[in-house]
Amino acid sequence: MYIQTLDLSQFTKGSESERRAFASDLLSNFSRNGFVKLVNHGIPDSEVSKLWEMNNSFFKLPTKEKQKIANIPGPNPQRGWSHIGAENSATLYQKGLLKSEVKGDLKDAREHFDMGSKNDYQYPNKWLDENVLPGFCATMECAFGAFETISEQILEALEVSLGVPRGTFFDKVTPEKSASEFRFNHYPAIDIKEINGGRVSRIWPHFDLGVITLLFQDSVGGLEFENREEKDTFSMIKCESPSELVVNISETLQRWSNDRLPAGLHRVSIPQNLANKEAGTLPERFSMAYFCKADRDVSVGALKEFVAENSMPHYRDLSAIEYQKQRLESAY
Ligand SMILES: O=C(O)CCC(=O)C(=O)O
């Protein structure tokens, strides 16, 4: 099993028939396993390189600097730096756990940094002094805008292929009220034996909470998606280029579409193609994820377009912020 790579410029710059072909490929790949990879997504390589440099530089800062913008653990949207083990993905996404995995005391070997929209006055971002990491805020805000555009294009393509009115999804993800988030992940080098011990993972199997997720990963490897035909088995999502985007369906889209588009279960583990998976050290790994999220006041219940007449929706109405808080509460 592998993830298909699609060319987004076919949709953004193509003829009507190319746009339809892209939309249809997107839907069929998402339906198969919840994932696609995108090239020609509109973020220039130079911008992607800048992001990678920022990502690396941020985590290399002394702990005392990162501590100044520490996230306050809890159910609110995350802002700033979270130290290794702060978020417990195993608890957050228990329904994503494999049967063999025991509950409780499972750790993530990962630190991360989160930011939201600059328009989000309710949960403002936390930035370092400009001289500590020059250009950090500007680079992140610029990327955030680009991710908003790409998300809009993907949601529009899905609306086209699903035959639902324009705006069915996108009107619920507005740049003005944005609840979306951009995250830097850093997985420090780790002894493979520690991971094989079964209590520590880079990131446990989970679904993302938002609508869709866009992710850049480096070449270290280890990101995997679940094969739907064979529960509890995972395949690699190989990194062919540091500027390709991995895109997956997240929980909100599964709920809106009343399970027509199930979310993609994923994890970060020992790379399957590593020569020795029993001993040695896994090198550090970096990734960046943009979580396109529903506006906070919007319902994450099933949309009427996806509920057949005289049948019950699989998901009840609940505001996106209430949903997020309920899910996050279990993670700390
Ligand atoms: O690091 C990765 O490749 C995946 C990260 C991830 O799944 C997440 O942050 O939700």
Ligand SMILES: [Fe+2]
């Ligand atoms: Fe994830």
